[in-house]
Amino acid sequence: MTTGLFIALLILLAFLAPLTRKYLKNAAGWLYALLPLTGLVYYLSLLPDIIDGQVITETYAWIPVYGINFSFYVDGLSILFSAMVLGIGTFILIYANKYMHTYPMRSRFMGYLILFMAAMQGIVVSGNLITMFVFWELTSISSYMLIGYHHEKPESRTSALQALLITGFGGLALLGGFVLMGQPYGSYELSVLFSDPDLIRSGSLYLPALILVLLGAFTKSAQFPFHFWLPGAMVAPSPVSAFLHSATMVKAGVFLLLRLNPVMGGTEAWHIMLTAFGGFTMVMGAWLSISQTDLKKILAYTTVSALGTMVLLIGNGTQYAINAAIIFLLVHAMYKGTLFMMAGNIEKMTGTRDITKLGGLYTYMPLAAFIMTAALVSMAGIPPMLGFLGKELMYESKLMAPTVRYLLLAATFFTNMVLVFLSLRLSLDVFWGKTPQYAKTPKEPYFPLLLGPALLVMASLLLGALPGLLAGPFTAGAITATSPLHPALKLKLWHGFNTVLLLSFLTLLAGAILYRHKHAFIRFAEKINLKYFAREFSKGFYKAQNDFLVFTKLQTSRIQHGYHRFYLMTIFVVASALVWVVIWRADPIMLELNFADMPLNLVAVLALIITAALSAVVSHSRVIALVAMGVIGFGITIIFIAFSGVDLAITMVMVEVLMVILAMAVLYHLPKYTKYSDTGARMRDGLVAAVVGVFMMVLVLQAGTSQLDIPISEFFKDKSYSEAFGRNIVNVILVDFRALDTLGEITVIAIAAIGIFSMIKLTKK
Amino acid sequence: MLFLLAVVIGVLYGSAVYLLLRRNIFKLVLGLIFLGHATNLLLFVASGLTSGYPAFLRNIAGETEMMADPLPQALILTAIVIGLGVTAFALVLVYRFYSVTKTVDLDELSENE
Numbered sequence: 001m002t003t004g005l006f007i008a009l010l011i012l013l014a015f016l017a018p019l020t021r022k023y024l025k026n027a028a029g030w031l032y033a034l035l036p037l038t039g040l041v042y043y044l045s046l047l048p049d050i051i052d053g054q055v056i057t058e059t060y061a062w063i064p065v066y067g068i069n070f071s072f073y074v075d076g077l078s079i080l081f082s083a084m085v086l087g088i089g090t091f092i093l094i095y096a097n098k099y100m101h102t103y104p105m106r107s108r109f110m111g112y113l114i115l116f117m118a119a120m121q122g123i124v125v126s127g128n129l130i131t132m133f134v135f136w137e138l139t140s141i142s143s144y145m146l147i148g149y150h151h152e153k154p155e156s157r158t159s160a161l162q163a164l165l166i167t168g169f170g171g172l173a174l175l176g177g178f179v180l181m182g183q184p185y186g187s188y189e190l191s192v193l194f195s196d197p198d199l200i201r202s203g204s205l206y207l208p209a210l211i212l213v214l215l216g217a218f219t220k221s222a223q224f225p226f227h228f229w230l231p232g233a234m235v236a237p238s239p240v241s242a243f244l245h246s247a248t249m250v251k252a253g254v255f256l257l258l259r260l261n262p263v264m265g266g267t268e269a270w271h272i273m274l275t276a277f278g279g280f281t282m283v284m285g286a287w288l289s290i291s292q293t294d295l296k297k298i299l300a301y302t303t304v305s306a307l308g309t310m311v312l313l314i315g316n317g318t319q320y321a322i323n324a325a326i327i328f329l330l331v332h333a334m335y336k337g338t339l340f341m342m343a344g345n346i347e348k349m350t351g352t353r354d355i356t357k358l359g360g361l362y363t364y365m366p367l368a369a370f371i372m373t374a375a376l377v378s379m380a381g382i383p384p385m386l387g388f389l390g391k392e393l394m395y396e397s398k399l400m401a402p403t404v405r406y407l408l409l410a411a412t413f414f415t416n417m418v419l420v421f422l423s424l425r426l427s428l429d430v431f432w433g434k435t436p437q438y439a440k441t442p443k444e445p446y447f448p449l450l451l452g453p454a455l456l457v458m459a460s461l462l463l464g465a466l467p468g469l470l471a472g473p474f475t476a477g478a479i480t481a482t483s484p485l486h487p488a489l490k491l492k493l494w495h496g497f498n499t500v501l502l503l504s505f506l507t508l509l510a511g512a513i514l515y516r517h518k519h520a521f522i523r524f525a526e527k528i529n530l531k532y533f534a535r536e537f538s539k540g541f542y543k544a545q546n547d548f549l550v551f552t553k554l555q556t557s558r559i560q561h562g563y564h565r566f567y568l569m570t571i572f573v574v575a576s577a578l579v580w581v582v583i584w585r586a587d588p589i590m591l592e593l594n595f596a597d598m599p600l601n602l603v604a605v606l607a608l609i610i611t612a613a614l615s616a617v618v619s620h621s622r623v624i625a626l627v628a629m630g631v632i633g634f635g636i637t638i639i640f641i642a643f644s645g646v647d648l649a650i651t652m653v654m655v656e657v658l659m660v661i662l663a664m665a666v667l668y669h670l671p672k673y674t675k676y677s678d679t680g681a682r683m684r685d686g687l688v689a690a691v692v693g694v695f696m697m698v699l700v701l702q703a704g705t706s707q708l709d710i711p712i713s714e715f716f717k718d719k720s721y722s723e724a725f726g727r728n729i730v731n732v733i734l735v736d737f738r739a740l741d742t743l744g745e746i747t748v749i750a751i752a753a754i755g756i757f758s759m760i761k762l763t764k765k
Numbered sequence: 766m767l768f769l770l771a772v773v774i775g776v777l778y779g780s781a782v783y784l785l786l787r788r789n790i791f792k793l794v795l796g797l798i799f800l801g802h803a804t805n806l807l808l809f810v811a812s813g814l815t816s817g818y819p820a821f822l823r824n825i826a827g828e829t830e831m832m833a834d835p836l837p838q839a840l841i842l843t844a845i846v847i848g849l850g851v852t853a854f855a856l857v858l859v860y861r862f863y864s865v866t867k868t869v870d871l872d873e874l875s876e877n878e
Contacts, residue, residue: 562874563871563872564793564871565785565786565787565788565871568785568786569786572782591768593768597766598766598769602766603769606769606770606772606773609773609776609777610772610773610776613776613777613779613780613799614776614780616780616784616795616799617780617783617784622791625792625795629795629798629799632777632799632802633802636802636805636806639770639806639809640809642816643809643814643815643816643833644815644816644817644818644819644820644832644833645809645819645833645838645841646819647819647838647842648809648838648841648842648845651842651845651846652845655845655846655848655849658849658853659798659849659852659853662852662853662856663856666791666856666857666859666860667791669860669863669864670791670859670860670863670869671863671869673789674789674869674870676787676788676789676870676872677787677788685782685783685786685787686783688782688783688786689779689780689781689782689783689786690779692778692779692782693775693776693777693778693779693780693782694775694779696774696775696778696779696803696807697771697772697774697775697778698771699807700767700770700771700774700775700807700810700811701767701768701771703810703811704767704771704810704811704813712836713834713835713836716835716836717820717822717830717832717835720822721822727821727822727823728820728821729820729821729822729832729835730820730835730838730839730842733835733836733839734839734842734843738839741843742843745843745846745847748847748850749846749847749849749850751850752850752851752853752854753850753853755854755857756853756854756857759857759858759860759861760857762861
């Protein structure tokens with residue numbers, strides 16, 4: 001009950017926020033933040049129950065026939081992610097309300113932000129794969145709105161579209177993967193999946209399902225080769241980056257991998273794919289971040305790298321690796337959320353986020369300098385911050401990796417070295433060093449802008465300093481949920497002098513050396529980038545997108561050519577092909593030619609109709625066509641009379657007279673026939689016409705030989721006199737039983753009359 | 766008889782299709798009219814042929830009598846009237862079309878020209 005209600009409240013708030021923001025003004029952020037804060041407290045209070053593997057479930061039936069339900073499944077992993085989503089979300093709302101207070105459309109912005117929070121929270125507590133998919137897509141859509149917030153800028157629009165297309169494509173693949181996963185179980189419930197994890201792994205659907213699910217996870221979590229949307233998404237305002245691109249949206253893919261690890265993980269395919277893509281993304285993200293100068297772009301590339309690290313660790317799958325993945329996840333969410341918020345603060349106070357134009361900010365904003373440096377210390381993995389624990393575990397797991405141990409160790413070492421280098425750079429070059437000329441004198445950011453970062457850094461310090469007491473219990477439930485066979489390790493700050501500590505020390509030293517020679521190092525990175533990474537992925541994507549548009553335009557102009565007769569011909573040809581197939585397969589028609597029931601007068605009428613129809617077709621004279629039209633109409637009237645259709649005949653006579661007069665009146669104004677088509681076209685059209693005509697003929701014969709029951713008409717025969725007091729059943733049907741139809745018919749005629757009237761009136765002017 | 770009626774319906778459909786494929790807009794409307802006639806006749810014939818017994822109740826006691834099926838007739842009657850509305854509208858539209866464009870060639874409407 002509680003989880004469903006909570007998400008419903010979040011969605012409600014998302015729609016209320018745009019309406020109420022303008023009355024609440026500065027208080028809005030604080031008030032809205034109360035809701036995620038309540039959720040945070042609620043989920044944290046569940047922690048003691050959850051820690052020994054207990055699960056809280058809720059189910060609301062949606063389409064039970066297909067096993068699709070809105071169900072929620074809260075275990076240790078859900079709690080860890082809920083804490084990140086709601087905890088950081090609380091600060092983000094306070095931060096965003098202040099940060100955006102000078103922006104237009106800020107009320108709507110708050111709504112999108114809360115909607116995103118609801119969607120993200122929905123993902124992490126979903127208990128049904130289809131529920132998860134719905135929330136998954138909702139994050140894509142709400143993040144499209146957030147990334148494209150500055151929609152008057154073309155750059156903003158293209159980046160938002162790019163992110164939407166890539167994550168949307170992944171979402172579709174994911175849906176396919178989920179459907180495949182559900183097949184062996186006949187259910188999409190996580191609890192059913194977890195009860196028999198080997199069913200899918202041993203089935204033939206495993207590999208296709210895995211590939212599709214990984215496409216979903218990799219696109220969302222910006223893994224190579226889909227990584228480029230994330231740096232592009234930096235056009236979004238800083239609160240968006242701080243929330244979506246640090247702890248939530250991009251972690252959704254990582255969450256998915258962790259969530260499915262018990263059912264999908266542990267196989268060779270899983271291991272190879274996650275290790276290869278995660279490892280490559282980790283190194284590439286770190287490398288590409290070296291030469292960036294935009295504060296947020298640097299952070300974006302390190303996020304790409306961090307996501308790669310997590311995917312790599314999950315793929316590794318050992319006890320140490322899963323522990324490391326979970327701890328690092330938490331570490332990263334905390335420092336990256338802080339850093340993005342601080343990047344926004346710096347931009348707000350100085351007007352730039354280009355680090356070559358920043359420096360000496362310590363004198364203007366000492367508190368901000370302290371907070372950001374503390375977060376960077378965590379990123380560099382220096383004790384006593386939580387980041388140190390994350391890095392220790394990472395090295396530990398690499399030392400125990402089952403395969404390619406030294407390659408992975410080298411990759412991890414390189415990545416961490418770059419992180420140390422960047423930490424030094426972002427701290428020393430921004431807050432100390434030479435002070436450039438600022439447009440306006442920077443000052444300390446406002447309190448709401450610093451609150452979130454400060455508390456996050458403090459939490460990181462507390463968790464890191466007291467690992468056994470705080471970080472351990474906090475993450476143990478998540479680790480058990482992810483990998484039931486491997487219990488959580490006991491976390492300690494001090495492991496004694498061992499290889500891991502040596503590696504940590506070497507990393508710091510190498511990073512510091514790189515920073516000492518930063519100009520040479522950056523120039524070296526730029527040179528290599530120019531040589532080997534000159535082709536930007538996002539440019540390639542734009543090109544593919546444009547080529548696709550050109551292609552569809554060409555193809556549309558081929559199919560939608562604008563000639564009515566070819567559209568019609570397509571319809572006729574396809575329809576006759578289909579009907580001929582059916583006729584071909586049907587039983588042969590038993591045809592009895594009984595000349596006795598062919599009265600000569602009637603045969604003459606039919607011959608007249610045929611002659612008239614053919615002459616209307618071949619004649620070059622409009623008058624003959626008109627006469628032929630009349631002949632056909634009156635011929636049909638005679639057929640109606642001959643076969644008991646009295647009312648039809650009466651109506652037909654009147655309609656036909658009217659029609660011929662009207663056609664005559666119109667024809668009077670039209671030019672004579674001109675020959676438009678050549679003989680070839682006529683032959684072709686004649687052939688199509690003949691094919692259609694013949695199959696209609698065969699159809700009539702089929703219909704005539706297959707006599708069905710006539711149950712409906714019996715009703716009218718019975719009730720016509722007893723209930724409607726009329727003997728002419730056709731009339732009774734029209735004015736009584738189906739009177740509303742007749743009213744509709746009269747309306748159609750009235751509308752046609754109005755149309756005709758207005759068209760003629762218009763001509764007069 | 767059914768066979769002969771089937772031939773008539775086939776010819777009407779064939780002519781309708783041929784006329785619909787012409788470039789002259791008046792022939793297009795003519796084709797539309799033929800198509801309506803053909804379909805009405807198709808329904809009429811497909812519902813069974815009964816000679817000399819219109820759907821009138823002769824004795825009101827409610828005993829089953831032999832008569833033509835009333836329901837298809839009611840449907841066709843509606844179709845005939847609607848057909849009149851559509852045709853009248855189409856004819857006037859043709860008239861408007863010509864007075865605006867000064868052509869009856871539908872190909873000249875195409876933007877590809």
